[in-house]
Amino acid sequence: MNKIFLTLISLFFIVTNTFADEVEFTASSPKVVAVGEQFRLSFSFTARGSNFKAPDLRDFNILSGPNTSSSSSIQFINGKMSKSESYTYTYILSARKKGKFTISPAKIKYKGKVYKSNSIIIEVVKGSGNNQNANRGNNQGGRIQKSNIPASEISNKDLFVRVNVNKRTVYQGEHIIATIKVYTRLSLSGFEDMKLPSFDGFWSQDIPTSSQISLERENVNGQIYDVGVIKKEILFPQRSGVITIDPFELECNIRKRVRSSQSVFDDFFGSSYQTLKKKVKSKPIKITVKPLPETNKPSDFSGAVGNFKMQTYLDKKTVAANDAITLKVVISGNGNLKLIDPLKINFPADFDVYDPKITNNIKNSNSGSNGKKIFEYLIIPRHAGDFKISPISFSFFNTKTKKYLTLNSVEYNIHVDKGSEEQSTNIVTGFSKEDVKFIGRDIRFIKTDYFKLHKKNEYLFGSLTFVLNYIIAIMIFVVVMLIRRKHIKENQNISLLRNKKANKVSKKRLKVANSYLKQNKKENFFDEVLKALWGYLSDKLNIPVSELSKDNASSILQQSNVDNELIDKFIDLLNTCEYARFAPTTIDTQMDKIYADASKIISKLEQKIKRIRN
Structure with missing residues (x-):
């Protein structure tokens, strides 16, 4: 236990020192705000810096700031410990006028080096009295109370969902990023009965997103909405034609302000609230999928679509018979990597080849599926000689150039020495392994030297051969019984x-x-x-x-x-x-x-x- 404790303490200090030099300086704020609306502008630095210099904020009213705060955390990921800390400089601002404004980078000094944050573009739109009143009402307290206000009063302009796709016309096998979002101008308290599209006709892969849905401001047709990402998917169309993405359905819990009576005390102590349920449904999305061109399609093309590279590795080029060789083929890039099948490789007929071990090292993100797929072939040459593995080819369709591309490896020459367990020194060429085995059984060589003939089935009771066979049979029986008794005892x-x-x-x-x-x-x-x-x-x-x-x-x-x-x-x-x-x-x-x-x-x-x- 003491050793484990000391190891953990050592790891803590090692990780602390390691992560101390990996610093980031980021700026964040809403993308869209209304004129006169208060919002938060934050600058976060993952270390204790000095000489913080804010950018020029003359286009906004500074209501508060800079307010400084700090946080730290320790995480265990895959058995490894990491420590992180962050120092945040926060401003409370309000927009003065409509337009798009760029907030330039802030600066901070750390270990003698000056770091700059990212710049931010903020869109300021015309303020809405209704929105502002609603926001003020949402910040008041109150008890949840039944009300006769029906959910049908909630307009589709105040709450809706969409399935946004980055492309509506693609080639078969070309990836699409589908983002499911909820748009609201109301106060949401939760979601229920989520029904995702079936994505029929697509092969889909999840893009990791946060389990907590965070809302950001977006301008939709001149209106400001709080927008949350519910799910992201990478879609690979598996057939050509028009494919429809089914609607996404969701039931939202809405916290709505109501008056329980005409009492003047509501104005002093806050109104009551009720939770309404509203079902929303997105519109179906039609995707036009073009078939891959038949012109110049390589004979070895098997459906790979994207942008790829190929590397091959052979661990040995000289080996003894019956010793193993490993051939590794690595396909890397962006596209439908997981759908790529093992390549067709022409191995010498004298080689025993096992099914490849397949390793996927692929990450799904907003840019699609990126990474590499590795095929490892275990090869065992059975006889001595010189052999060749012809160049390995891999063909794919590049969606950017809209052309097929074939990648070829080098040709591998393998020299196989005679192995210790090899039975024959003769190298038979022009025949497969099955042909050689058949010839060995079918034709016997003519004996040219002196030899003796014996009568078939000549067997005398009491002969030396008979006695030896009898003794051997008894010995085998005794050994079998001993082994069986040992097996029973072990069981x-x-x-x-x-x-x-x-x-x-x-x-x-x-x-x-x-x-x-x-x-x-x-x-x-x-x-x-x-x-x-x-x-x-x-x-x-x-x-x-x-x-x-x-x-x-x-x-x-x-x-x-x-x-x-x-x-x-x-x-x-x-x-x-x-x-x-x-x-x-x-x-x-x-x-x-x-x-x-x-x-x-x-x-x-x-x-x-x-x-x-x-």
Whole structure:
């Protein structure tokens, strides 16, 4: 425990020093405000700076500021600790007149260097008396009370939802960014019964957004709205023609001011409020999807659309027969990366080639799907000789140039030496592996030297051959019985049986976790990974489930002479899985890494514990 505590303290100081030099200076404010409306302008710096200089604010009335505040936080992400701090300089301003105004960058000094914030453009529109009165009313207190005011009184101009797309005409396979937004001039207290579009005809991917919907001002046809982003999706059309995006439906809870009576006390103590429910529905969106051109379409084109690069790596060019070679193909760029299938590669017929291991390292953002997809082929040459892997080609349609592009790798020459287990020194050319095997069975070579002939089925009772066969049969029977008795005894020893099957059981659980990973079922995935980790430890070291804890696990692993570094990785992975189960969002690449780390850690523990016990 003392070692773990000291390690955490050391990590704290290391992370603090590391993050101290990574500073940001950002300015933020509403994008749209009304004339005379008060709003907040903030400048945030992620360190303790000095000599803060505000920009020229002559186009606005300064009601307050600069007011200084600070905050700090410590986070554990994927088992790693990070510390962040922020110092904020805030102004309360009001706009004087209509127009678009640019607030230039502020300046601050830190460690002898001057940092500048970003500039901000603020649109000032004509003020609305109704809006201002409504905003003042929303800030008053009051009790929620039933009222006869129907929800139908709420105008569609005061509350509506939209599905905004960045493009309405695309090629098949070209990505579209769909952003679902709610627009309101009322006070919202929550949402219910959200019904997302089915996105039929599209392959869709989530863009991570905050679990908390924050509202920003936008100018829509001269009216100011509070606008919140509910969801973002990347859509890849899978067929040509006109595809309709279904309407988005949402039920909003609206906090509305009402008078409970004609009492003059309402003017002093504030009016009452009621919560109204209003269902809103977006309009359907039609997307025109153009088919990919047939002219100059490469023969190996399989549907990749975007802008990509290809890299190939061969780990060995000289190898002994029956030794493994790894060929890695990396496709990187922006587009429908996850839909790219393994490439067609012409391997020599003498090579055994296994299905590729596929790794996705892809991030979804407002610019689409970016990252890389890796195919790793395990190749085993079976006989000596010189072989070639022809250039690997990958074709895709570039939506910017509206042309097909084919990328080619180099040709790989592989020299295979005779292996220790190779049966034949002859190299047969012009035949496949199946042809060689068939010839070996079908035709026997003519014997030219002296040889003896024996009568077939000549077998005398009591001969030496008969006695030897009889003795061998008895010995085999005795060995089989001894092995069977040992197996029965081991099965009766439950702890020993659990110990032997611990690795096998954990692999089965990780296989289930991998299926959940492919289905993007995050909670199920992390549950299975945790079961695999805890289950392996319980079975391998015979720890009762009731006694499973991180402290106990760490202590028992130390007693088993497992390295502290491996123990720390095991505990960190447990922490990461437990945190990710309840985190609002988890990136796919993080799940891929967690799955890979779990497999490696269990494998290393298995090797270490076996070595120690043997």
